[in-house]
Amino acid sequence: MTIRVLVADDQDIVRTGLTMILDAQPDIEVIGQAVNGREAVALAQRHRPDVCLFDIRMPEMDGIEATRRLAGPGVEDPLAVVVITTFDLDEYVHGALKAGARGFLLKDAGPALLSQAIHAAAAGDALIAPAVTGRLLAAFANARTGTNAAEPLESLTRREEDIVITVARGRTNSEIAEELHISLSTVKTHVTSVMNKLGVRNRVEIAMWAYESDRIPR
Structure with missing residues (x-):
């Protein structure tokens, strides 16, 4: 079964690179690309991909808001979203997870981990970059003061x-x-x-x- 993926990133070279990596996998197909969050949401709602791969920092609408609209609380039939970013910042991870993301990766994760995250999201699992998992989950929990x-x-x-x-x-x-x-x-x-x-x-x-x-x- 082929996993259909939508890729959204405002940088052409990054978007192209992610697409090439994913299309090289035998059971993954990139069915669309978006250059900003607004376009990503529109394409996702139209094509219903198995997994959305969103950058966090994008023009018009960032990846967290795009994730919230497709997978957040109250969304009927939410889509699987994996968020990928260059920046290892707690607030990004907190925002992505609260918005309903099923995975969080840094862009230096490498092809193997990227593929694993896509497969995990498609199967209903959640994968967060091992380098940040424990610290960020604990920080997220601690942030809920009171x-x-x-x-x-x-x-x-x-x-x-x-x-x-x-x-x-x-x-x-x-x-x-x-x-x-x-x-x-x-x-x-x-x-x-x-x-x-x-x-x-x-x-x-x-x-x-x-x-x-x-x-x-x-």
Whole structure:
């Protein structure tokens, strides 16, 4: 199955380079390119790609606002968005995750990690650049001053607690299955159950909850 990707970046050389890297993958096809966030949103709504790859700093509308319009709270049938940027700044990551991004990468991540992020987003997983994952998730949680993690709607089972911890550490479904010695379908079932019990929309929010509730040391 081919993963259809929309690429948005205002720099021609970067946009072209990302497109060449992705098109070189046997199961990825770039179906459109945009030079700003407004055009990206319009193309995404028209073509419904499997994954959107957005730069953060773009004219007319930045990548965070574009992400919010396509994947943010209240969006029906949200799209999968991976945000990519040159700048390792906490506020960018916070904004992207709150806007509904399913992945966050730095532009020096390399072709292998870029491909992995696209595959993860298409499969419903979340991938954040390993170089920034722990620090940024913890900083995101700490930024919510004066609030405590909401109690689950229903108590988590011991296995679901394991799932929460592995998700918070950035593991994909396949990696969780291998680490916990369970089937891939069982992992997906547990992840869905955890999201329902926590009242969250995606794996990134599971990770946020894990840090807020001190499941993961800060």
